[in-house]
Each structure stands twice: as C-alpha cells, then as structure tokens.
Amino acid sequence: MEMSPHKPKSSASFADRMVNKVGQFDVAGRTLLIPDMSPTGSRLLAASFRAFGVPSVVMPTYTHLHLGKEFTSGKECFPCQVTLGDILGFLEEEKKRQGDSFNVSDYVYFMPEADGPCRFGMYNKMHRLVLDRFPDFKDIPILYMSTSDGYASTGILPGEKSKYFRRLAYVTMIVADVLDRITWRVRPYEREPGQTDAYMATALQEMMELVEKRGEARDFDAIYALLGRIAAHAKTIIDPAKPRKPRIGIIGEIYLRTHPESNQNIIAELERFDAEVVDASLGEWVNYVAFEQYREICKDWKQAWQRKDMSTLADATRKWAESRIEMAWQGWRQNQVYEQALKHLDIQADHPIPDVEKKLDNDRLFTFDIGTEAALSIGGALGFVHDNFDGVVNVYPFTCMPSTIASAVLKPLLLKQNVPYIDASYDGAIQPNREVALRTFMYQAAQHKAARDEA
Ligand code: SF4
Numbered sequence: 001m002e003m004s005p006h007k008p009k010s011s012a013s014f015a016d017r018m019v020n021k022v023g024q025f026d027v028a029g030r031t032l033l034i035p036d037m038s039p040t041g042s043r044l045l046a047a048s049f050r051a052f053g054v055p056s057v058v059m060p061t062y063t064h065l066h067l068g069k070e071f072t073s074g075k076e077c078f079p080c081q082v083t084l085g086d087i088l089g090f091l092e093e094e095k096k097r098q099g100d101s102f103n104v105s106d107y108v109y110f111m112p113e114a115d116g117p118c119r120f121g122m123y124n125k126m127h128r129l130v131l132d133r134f135p136d137f138k139d140i141p142i143l144y145m146s147t148s149d150g151y152a153s154t155g156i157l158p159g160e161k162s163k164y165f166r167r168l169a170y171v172t173m174i175v176a177d178v179l180d181r182i183t184w185r186v187r188p189y190e191r192e193p194g195q196t197d198a199y200m201a202t203a204l205q206e207m208m209e210l211v212e213k214r215g216e217a218r219d220f221d222a223i224y225a226l227l228g229r230i231a232a233h234a235k236t237i238i239d240p241a242k243p244r245k246p247r248i249g250i251i252g253e254i255y256l257r258t259h260p261e262s263n264q265n266i267i268a269e270l271e272r273f274d275a276e277v278v279d280a281s282l283g284e285w286v287n288y289v290a291f292e293q294y295r296e297i298c299k300d301w302k303q304a305w306q307r308k309d310m311s312t313l314a315d316a317t318r319k320w321a322e323s324r325i326e327m328a329w330q331g332w333r334q335n336q337v338y339e340q341a342l343k344h345l346d347i348q349a350d351h352p353i354p355d356v357e358k359k360l361d362n363d364r365l366f367t368f369d370i371g372t373e374a375a376l377s378i379g380g381a382l383g384f385v386h387d388n389f390d391g392v393v394n395v396y397p398f399t400c401m402p403s404t405i406a407s408a409v410l411k412p413l414l415l416k417q418n419v420p421y422i423d424a425s426y427d428g429a430i431q432p433n434r435e436v437a438l439r440t441f442m443y444q445a446a447q448h449k450a451a452r453d454e455a
Helices: 011-020 041-053 065-070 078-101 119-131 160-187 195-215 222-239 254-258 267-270 282-305 310-342 351-360 372-386 401-416 434-454
Strands: 031-034 056-058 108-111 247-250 276-279 391-397 422-424
Touching: 011 119, 031 041, 041 056, 041 160, 041 195, 065 078, 078 108, 078 119, 078 254, 078 351, 108 160, 119 282, 160 195, 160 222, 160 267, 160 276, 160 310, 160 401, 222 310, 247 254, 247 267, 247 372, 247 401, 254 282, 254 391, 267 276, 267 391, 267 434, 282 351, 282 372, 282 434, 351 372, 372 391, 372 401, 391 434, 401 422, 422 434
Parallel strands: 031 056, 031 108, 247 276, 247 391, 391 422
Antiparallel strands: none
C-alpha cells in the first residue's frame, strides 16, 4: 500500500489541532471508529453506542501493523503501534473503496486515555501527530474518554443521554467479561472441538442485537435474561467426564492481555497445553478508576478539614457522596450480571477492588498511591493465588513500565509460595522459545494441581 504523508505545517497549527481535534465532541451523524481490543468488549461497546444512535464500527485489527511500525520510532508502547496501524489501515481501505466520495470528516476515531505516569495518556496525541501528516486523514477528530473524570461522556452525547449511555456501557462491559468467562470455563471441556467458539459467536451476535434494540431504554432485565440463557446452554457443551484442569490466571497490561492478535492467542495456547484460563477482567480496570477517584476525593476532604476550608470541604463532601453512590451502583450491577451466569455455571467471580488493595499487605508489596496497573496486577495475581489457581501469567507489551514493576514484585513472591509464574511480553515478533516456555510452565502448573489435589 502506498501511503503519502506530508510534513505538518507549523507548530502553532499543531497546538490548535491538539486542542480542537483531540477531545470530546458531539458524534451525531458521524461514524465512530472503535479499535478492536477485547473482541467481546469492543463489540458490545460499539453496540452500546449504536443503541444511542451513534453509528459505530469496530475496525479490523492487526491487518496493517506494518503501518503502525512504519510511522512510529520503535520506542512507543506496542499497543500504540497496533492501534495506529488499525486506524491508518482502516482509513486507507475506506478511501480505496469509496474513491472520490471518501470524506474523513464522516468519521470520529475513538481513543481513550489514562491519567497518571503511563504513556497511554499520550497515544491519542501521538496518533494525532501521525494522522496530521496525511492530507486525506488530518481532519478526522479523535474522541477520548479519560480516567481523569472516571470516563465521563458528557461531551459526547447530549444531556441525560450521556448519563444513560455510561450506565449501559458499564453493564455491557461486565456482560462482555461474563461472556468471556463462560467461554474460558467451557471450552477446555467441550464435547466437540470448536463447539464453544461457534456457540459463543452466535451468543455474542444475539447480545449485540439486543443491546442495540433495548439499550437506550436500559432494559437490563432483558439483557440479564439472555445472559442467563447463554450460560445455561453453554453448560450443556461441557463433557462431565473430562477432569478439571490446572487453572491459570492472567494479569498484566489491559490491551495486551485482551487482544488475542497482539498476545499471539495466549489463552488458546495455554488451553492447547491443558489449562483452564481466566484473564483479569475489563470491569476491574473501570472499578479501579472509580476507586482511585474516591481515594483522591478522600485526600482532598482531609486536607480541606485540616485547613478548615469550609467551601472546599462542602464540595469534597458532595463529591465523596457521589463517588460512594457511583461505586455502590457499579458493584450492585456487577454482582447482578455475574449472578445470571453463576446460577448455571461456576465461572470465576471478579475480585472487588478493595480486596485487591488488601492483598498488597498494607502497602508492603505495592501501594495504590503509586497507582498504574501494577497495583491491579500484583493484587490480582495474589487474588488468583488465594483462589487456588495453579499458575499466573503476566502478559504485557515489551518494556511496559507497570507490568515490569509487577514482574519484579511477583516473581520472587510467587517463587517463595511455590506458585508457577511466567512473564509473557510481546512486541509483534515471534519468539521461537515461547512454546517451550509455556509448555514448561504448564508442566509446573499440572504438578502444582496434583500436589493440591493430594493435600
Ligand atoms: S501500561 Fe504499559 S503499554 Fe500501556 S501505556 Fe503504560 S507503559 Fe505503555
């Protein structure tokens, strides 16, 4: 493919574009382009947007990684390169398909960001820099939702719609987690190879159609009923004669651990070597963001109290109450969604965030004060150990800062506890020794399970 980038005109116009073309916009009348991260989660997010009248598509993924690599220096995080390749590839293919009628202003590119020390907050700026070099693509706005305001969507959809969209998006994200957990619980024990994937693909399609039709009315009962039926049917796929396998928990960086193309299908690989796998959830991250905001509000409240600053104190008290209500609502909905499946099938429940924090042993191992996904990965791994998993895999982009911290803490800790642990970092290259490493890890996990069964 021929791509013809130009140099951006001036730094002043660039500064304008960073403000005007990366932000929250009313997306009405334009097609929202969503990167494919978690196959289930991204599709249900797109269905949630469509439920509110925003035409949304999940872009094909990993088909144009060469472009992501060509227009970056090689020092960026791998997910930044993958998603850049996805947006450039999508626009280039659309331009070819539509010819003269192609107008990039018909689209909005969705690239969320995170607050804090991580480079994830810079992906959309980096993508802006690259897209600005293409005369045909430079006018595409980049839409973000940020952890800094708990993924608020007030700038995207008008008034009340925004609040209701956020509610629906949260529930459908948890539904995505549960659908994935159903797949991972059933697939290693299926009667016929391929049965689970075939059934769950139909189930996802049915769920997307329902979300699209009933989402705006927030008909959660209909969504719950369908999820219950899916779990009940999925259970019939399990061959009860097949013995339970070693259970492996995956932690790590959210994009890499949920994007099968980037992680070279690590879940399927582990299953091939006789594992039952549970990946950390999407809900965990969003609940963590809400919990972090709550901690910040508590800090502000304490400081205002010490200064006897009554107006800040009143504001912090209001925010504190809103934050408590939001977290309680999220926990209530999350439990409701999991219950629909748990009535039929013993999928792995999610770790509540305060429990994850407790696993850090009063900040001895790590602290939420530092933040980043390292806190979740360390606490989450110890949660898996607590739940009698037989091994932990840390999946992350090569050079990822929080995952490297998690590795430094977890490796000696789990070694001491005799729990098999392995790092799996990815940058798009094929490592010839990966298969051997995973096989060896699974051998250790099988031994761990055998020892546990005997005890
Ligand atoms: S979590 Fe890792 S991969 Fe993601 S932005 Fe931070 S350093 Fe990069």
